[in-house]
Amino acid sequence: MSIPATMRALTQSSLDGPGDLHLVTDMPVPSPGVGEVLIRVGAAGVNFVDISQSRGVFAGGPKPPYVGGIEAAGEVVALGDGVTGVELGAHVIGITIMGGAFAEYAVLFAAGCAPIPQGWTDEQALGMVVSWPTALAALKPLGQIAPGETVPIHAAAGGTGQVAVKLAKHYGATVIAAASPQKHDAVRALGADYLVDSRSADLAAEVMRLTDGAGADLVLESAGGPAFQASLAAAKRVTGRVVVFGLAGGEDAITNWDLVYKHQVHLIGLNIGVLIQSAPQVFSQVMGEMFGLIAAGVLGPGTPTIRDLADGPQALQDLEARDRRQARPHPNSSVCLACRRCGLKPRAPERGNVA
Numbered sequence: 001m002s003i004p005a006t007m008r009a010l011t012q013s014s015l016d017g018p019g020d021l022h023l024v025t026d027m028p029v030p031s032p033g034v035g036e037v038l039i040r041v042g043a044a045g046v047n048f049v050d051i052s053q054s055r056g057v058f059a060g061g062p063k064p065p066y067v068g069g070i071e072a073a074g075e076v077v078a079l080g081d082g083v084t085g086v087e088l089g090a091h092v093i094g095i096t097i098m099g100g101a102f103a104e105y106a107v108l109f110a111a112g113c114a115p116i117p118q119g120w121t122d123e124q125a126l127g128m129v130v131s132w133p134t135a136l137a138a139l140k141p142l143g144q145i146a147p148g149e150t151v152p153i154h155a156a157a158g159g160t161g162q163v164a165v166k167l168a169k170h171y172g173a174t175v176i177a178a179a180s181p182q183k184h185d186a187v188r189a190l191g192a193d194y195l196v197d198s199r200s201a202d203l204a205a206e207v208m209r210l211t212d213g214a215g216a217d218l219v220l221e222s223a224g225g226p227a228f229q230a231s232l233a234a235a236k237r238v239t240g241r242v243v244v245f246g247l248a249g250g251e252d253a254i255t256n257w258d259l260v261y262k263h264q265v266h267l268i269g270l271n272i273g274v275l276i277q278s279a280p281q282v283f284s285q286v287m288g289e290m291f292g293l294i295a296a297g298v299l300g301p302g303t304p305t306i307r308d309l310a311d312g313p314q315a316l317q318d319l320e321a322r323d324r325r326q327a328r329p330h331p332n333s334s335v336c337l338a339c340r341r342c343g344l345k346p347r348a349p350e351r352g353n354v355a
């Protein structure tokens with residue numbers, strides 16, 4: 001298969017949000033450097049990070065103009081120098097944190113690529129390198145989840161939130177999920193024990209009521225804004241853990257006074273990119289656990305909403321507006337831009353769906 005000189009791609013021209021993401025048809029196809037592979041993108045994941053980058057609030061993010069998208073899955077069509085362990089023709093998924101996934105071709109670091117499980121299509125694997133490991137890292141190595149614990153999860157209808165709900169239930173927790181009301185059915189279907197309205201509920205009061213005043217053992221906080229203070233207030237004194245990994249609703253502050261006199265909790269920050277770089281052994285445990293869960297059938301292929309590459313700007317605007325379509329139908333799914341919808345050639349399933 002020959003590789004063209006140019007391709008379709010979505011470029012972000014400002015830091016004013018996804019309204020300034022535009023389709024171009026003459027973007028040069030990138031070449032893989034040392035340790036990199038070029039993939040023909042079958043599907044690119046849409047993540048909240050894409051919004052943060054388009055608004056310039058993602059620390060160290062790309063500067064416009066840049067090709068959007070940080071998660072790409074597809075077929076390896078060229079190898080850079082020094083690549084081992086990844087073969088031409090293999091289907092892989094990886095992160096390209098400075099953008100480049102919303103395109104027909106993308107370059108990924110070979111060492112960071114995960115193989116797409118046998119029988120899964122490219123789009124069914126979306127989440128495997130962003131939202132799934134983030135949820136797992138928050139729950140297990142950082143959150144130290146244990147059976148019987150109570151775990152409130154913010155943004156539970158999102159890509160990361162849905163897999164977190166499913167996994168927290170798998171690990172034996174009682175889950176209190178926060179989401180917009182129109183998304184409650186989708187989250188309840190994942191096994192959440194209690195649903196609260198993310199836009200109006202006083203989460204701390206709800207958690208106290210549901211735990212007879214004891215508070216939550218572990219809070220997964222990614223909503224930001226007022227949810228941050230609510231999470232601190234909802235956690236059990238002394239032993240409660242709050243893992244903070246997102247701030248969709250904005251920044252908030254905590255002082256040393258607060259920790260001493262008001263919120264005697266364990267406050268844990270999570271950034272999956274930093275975790276990969278600074279604690280590779282922890283990341284490798286997380287990925288090992290994830291592939292174990294896939295093999296055991298706890299995590300299965302996703303059923304993402306497919307939208308064409310040209311619909312990318314609208315898809316991101318819907319995400320930013322907390323559109324109800326963002327209540328994803330499946331715990332392991334993610335909105336997906338089918339970059340080569342016509343060229344997508346899913347391999348025949350070799351086993352049934354395991355989710």
Ligand SMILES: NC(=O)c1ccc[n+]([C@@H]2O[C@H](COP(=O)([O-])OP(=O)(O)OC[C@H]3O[C@@H](n4cnc5c(N)ncnc54)[C@H](OP(=O)(O)O)[C@@H]3O)[C@@H](O)[C@H]2O)c1
Pocket residue numbers: 046047048049052130131134155156157158159160161178179180181183198199222223245246247248249250270271272273319320321322326
């Ligand atoms: N630190 C890391 O390494 C890392 C990795 C992955 C994701 N994240 C973060 O985790 C969060 C979820 O990411 P995702 O990609 O899984 O999310 P997503 O699928 O885009 O879903 C985001 C969810 O956040 C909720 N939300 C709450 N406040 C919001 C606001 N002000 N604007 C928009 N949505 C809001 C929405 O739910 P309701 O409308 O139902 O409330 C929505 O379902 C984001 O904050 C993201 O930045 C962090």
